[in-house]
Structures are given as C-alpha cells and as structure tokens.
Amino acid sequence: MSLLPALETPRQKADFMRVAIVHHWFVGYRGGEKVIENMLELYPDADLFTLFWEPDKLPEVFRRRKVTTSFLNRFSIFKRNHRLALPLMPLALEQLDVRGYDLVISSESGPAKAVLADPEAVHICYINSPMRYIWDMYHEYRQSMGWLQRMFFTPLAHYLRRWDRSTSMGVDHFVANSSFVAKRVHRCYHRDSTVVHPPVDMDMFAPSGKNGDYFFAIAEMVPYKRMDLAVQAFRGLDAKLKMAGSGPDLGKLRAMAPPNVEFLGRVDDDRLRTLYAEARAFIFPGKEDFGITPLEANASGTPVIAYRAGGILDTQTDETAVFFDEQTPEAVAAAVRTFMEREGGFSADALRANAARFSRDEFKRRFKAVVDGVF
Missing domain, CATH: 3.40.50.2000 (Glycogen Phosphorylase B;)
Incomplete structure (x- = not known):
C-alpha cells in the first residue's frame, strides 16, 4: 500500500x-x-x-x-x-x-x-x-x-x-x-x-391559452433601449401597445405617446407573467448585449418583433420572430404589419422549446x- x-x-x-x-x-x-x-x-x-x-x-x-x-x-x-x-x-x-x-x-x-x-x-x-x-x-x-x-x-x-x-x-x-x-x-x-x-426561468413563465388584443414591451426607460421607436410606430397602427417599466425617459415617452399606447409602470411578477402570455407579440426595438426579455416572451408562448442586431441573433430566428433592419418607427410599424399577416403561423410549443435551450x-x-x- x-x-x-x-x-x-x-x-x-x-x-x-x-x-x-x-x-x-x-x-x-x-x-x-x-x-x-x-x-x-x-x-x-x-x-x-x-x-x-x-x-x-x-x-x-x-x-x-x-x-x-x-x-x-x-x-x-x-x-x-x-x-x-x-x-x-x-x-x-x-x-x-x-x-x-x-x-x-x-x-x-x-x-x-x-x-x-x-x-x-x-x-x-x-x-x-x-x-x-x-x-x-x-x-x-x-x-x-x-x-x-x-x-x-x-x-x-x-x-x-x-x-x-x-x-x-x-x-x-x-x-x-x-x-x-x-x-x-x-x-x-x-x-x-x-x-x-x-x-431564462422556464418555471416562472408559461403559455396561458388566452389571447389578448395588445402588443407588449418591457424595459428600463433609458435612451439606448429605443422605446421611443415602439411608441412612435404605434401612431397610426390599428393595434394596442402596453409598456411596462420605469426610468428617466418615461415622462418624455408619455408626452409623445398616441392614445393606443398604455404605460403600466413597474409590474409585479404575477402581472408580468400574464402580460407576456396574453400578448399578441413582444416588441424589442433596441440593440442589446443579449436580451433576456424576448426569451421570457418565448417561454410564455409569445413571438417577438425585434431589431435584427446584437445578442438577440443568438436566440431568435425567423421561426420565433419577425425582424426589422432599421431603427426607425416606420420599420417597426412595417414589422408589426408583417406579423399581423403571419400571426397564426407561430407555435406556442415551438416558442417554448426555443426558450428551453437557455434554461x-x-x-x-x-x-x-x-x-x-x-x-
């Protein structure tokens, strides 16, 4: 030994x-x-x-x-x-x-x-x-x-x-x-x-089986998140946008918002789950390092409308998102219209499976x- x-x-x-x-x-x-x-x-x-x-x-x-x-x-x-x-x-x-x-x-x-x-x-x-x-x-x-x-x-x-x-x-x-x-x-x-x-926390988010009549966005209201693009894009769209979050740009965004854009401020986890799960699509107009919120939307069975740049290219494809290529209100609005044309083509199971890759x-x-x- x-x-x-x-x-x-x-x-x-x-x-x-x-x-x-x-x-x-x-x-x-x-x-x-x-x-x-x-x-x-x-x-x-x-x-x-x-x-x-x-x-x-x-x-x-x-x-x-x-x-x-x-x-x-x-x-x-x-x-x-x-x-x-x-x-x-x-x-x-x-x-x-x-x-x-x-x-x-x-x-x-x-x-x-x-x-x-x-x-x-x-x-x-x-x-x-x-x-x-x-x-x-x-x-x-x-x-x-x-x-x-x-x-x-x-x-x-x-x-x-x-x-x-x-x-x-x-x-x-x-x-x-x-x-x-x-x-x-x-x-x-x-x-x-x-x-x-x-x-992404797959246990926190899940599809609800209910379909709301609104699009959804959540972010800190700061310039680089480009929430201004989402607000301006919905001026002239026959659709509702609900926005959650707070920050220094909130007052400016409220001032420019049309009547079909609603600001919710900070929301608790229960309401956040509902907002994700019942939204028609999640709006993501910024160029982010990664972007966890689109995956939270996917885990909730909700597709994404996003700017085609940054970390989101690691997580979203044409099967889970509609992309736009310019950071302008017109490009966002066009992407929303494209989404409306193919809205029934997204599978909640496929969206959730995509999110599960990042569990x-x-x-x-x-x-x-x-x-x-x-x-």
Whole structure:
C-alpha cells in the first residue's frame, strides 16, 4: 500500500475550492443578479464582493451570504447616484481583498474584473458588456451630458479606457453572455472568450391559452433601449401597445405617446407573467448585449418583433420572430404589419422549446464546464 498522498485531480480541485464572486453592484434584482443567483447554486459556499449593496432590493439567497462591500458603500450620495463614484471605482475595487480564494468570478457590465486575485487563483470574468459609457456608446453618453459634465467626463473616460484594458490582463478566462459581446471583448481587450448565455426561468413563465388584443414591451426607460421607436410606430397602427417599466425617459415617452399606447409602470411578477402570455407579440426595438426579455416572451408562448442586431441573433430566428433592419418607427410599424399577416403561423410549443435551450440547468451545465476546463 502506498503511503504517498493521492494526487488531487483538476475536477476535485474545482469541486472543493474557496470561491469569491465579485459583482459591480447589488442594487436591484435584474438580469445580472439572476446570473449570479444561478452561480450561487453551483457554488453555495461562495462569498460576495461588491461596490454597493442594497439588501432590501434582493432575494433572501443573496442576503444570507457573507458580503464584503467597498468603502463607497458608506456614502449615501454615491448610493443614490453611482455615476458620481466613477472616478473612485478603480481604487475601491482594488481594495476588495480576495486573497485566499481559489476561484474568483467577476461579473460585470462595469469594472468588477479589476479585483486583485492571488497569483495562484483562477480569475474567470463573466462579462455582460464592456463598459458601454467609455467604449461603444461613449459618444451617445457624452452628448447627453451638460457642458460641465462633458468637461470632466471626457478626460476621465480616456483614463478609464486605458485602465479598463489594463485590468483585462488579470483575467485568466473571459465568458461572454452572447456572440455579440464576445466580439466586443475581442475588440476592446484583444481577448478571446467562451459564450455562455444567461438563463431564462422556464418555471416562472408559461403559455396561458388566452389571447389578448395588445402588443407588449418591457424595459428600463433609458435612451439606448429605443422605446421611443415602439411608441412612435404605434401612431397610426390599428393595434394596442402596453409598456411596462420605469426610468428617466418615461415622462418624455408619455408626452409623445398616441392614445393606443398604455404605460403600466413597474409590474409585479404575477402581472408580468400574464402580460407576456396574453400578448399578441413582444416588441424589442433596441440593440442589446443579449436580451433576456424576448426569451421570457418565448417561454410564455409569445413571438417577438425585434431589431435584427446584437445578442438577440443568438436566440431568435425567423421561426420565433419577425425582424426589422432599421431603427426607425416606420420599420417597426412595417414589422408589426408583417406579423399581423403571419400571426397564426407561430407555435406556442415551438416558442417554448426555443426558450428551453437557455434554461437555468443549461446555463449551470455550460458554466461549470468552463470552470472545470480551466482548472
């Protein structure tokens, strides 16, 4: 009998390790937080690290974790407006102490990958998007600012781009949430990445068997979501549009809306399920990094009308959606009319089967395979 200790296999190491999950901020429960929720099912003993932490806005699965926050979390002015803390975020992230962890998972559409992991640790970055406001949407954000904000933001963004690219060198492996984001990761950081799509909750959404008389859209009311296109497109259409969500553009959208567009504000889960399931189709006019809402519509048995660009090309085909190729109200309206002509040609079972390709179990299987492969 050998007295030598058994060698630890890579799979054993991946199963028995200390895990830190770093998320840019926990201030709500949206797509990024739902991805983290699934990671926590894979790694139930993982500790959380973040710039900002608002536990009252999160489910219990987050609140019972060990959480380490940055010094920025102590200042109410930064918690009210995260953008004001932008110049201090590099310093704050680098002070989060993730020493002693075997696996560091950073989750970001911001700067979370800047944490300083041990040399022996594996750092995997699950990236929803490189920071939009300093990369591909820099000019849109800059033009929306007043002259004083622009004066400070222009040199700051130049510095942040250099810093953001330098921090990518501390990542061992990038995991992108779509093919679209993988291309942007390569362009911004000159790094390859594995695509693992975010999960849709198939248990939450289901067809209802009832057919409503309206089209549906839900989004945060901010410029890049392009909800203005949907509002303007329904001016002159003999159809109703219901829009859920809130945000800084809501007042402007209400002011331009025709009578057949109804704003619902924030809706609870029960009403959201009904809105998806009974809608004639789901309207998705923006260019998104991934876009989970079209899959939630599919899981509800509802087809999609979408702009043919961005992450949605990973999830929708001509069998599940009607596409338009220009971001204009006229193009959206034409797509709605095309949908009306072929409305009976969509199968709720086929739509739900499409969504099932992006289930929670599938996400966990694919993400764990990446981690095990790196180890």
